[in-house]
Amino acid sequence: MTDLSELVRARCAEYIMAGKRPTKAMAEWLALVTESVPYSSNAKSRNAKGDTQIDVKTYHRDPLEAERLNDEIYARQRAKYPMRDGTVGSPMVEAGSSGGKATKVVKS
Numbered sequence: 001m002t003d004l005s006e007l008v009r010a011r012c013a014e015y016i017m018a019g020k021r022p023t024k025a026m027a028e029w030l031a032l033v034t035e036s037v038p039y040s041s042n043a044k045s046r047n048a049k050g051d052t053q054i055d056v057k058t059y060h061r062d063p064l065e066a067e068r069l070n071d072e073i074y075a076r077q078r079a080k081y082p083m084r085d086g087t088v089g090s091p092m093v094e095a096g097s098s099g100g101k102a103t104k105v106v107k108s
Helices: 004-017 024-033 063-080
Strands: 041-046 052-057 093-095 102-104
Touching: 004 024, 041 063, 052 063
Parallel strands: none
Antiparallel strands: 041 052, 093 102
């Protein structure tokens, strides 16, 4: 079985070779069956505390590969722009006996 995008392209090519303009319906079909190129983005900003906030969006056909790439990029960026407390992830907190509120761990 031939790919639908190949059939639409062949039909459009036949029209063009015959000196005709492809129909609007052909153009719409071509737009639907043509795969778009996925793109990724990476944005960084500083918050009020001076920490760099990183936003990584990765697109891939395989969601597991997208996750792997996203994790690699995020880890590389977090290592390059660590938090003010020196950690490369979320600030170090632990649940104390302060009514369930997290308290900052002080390194000595």
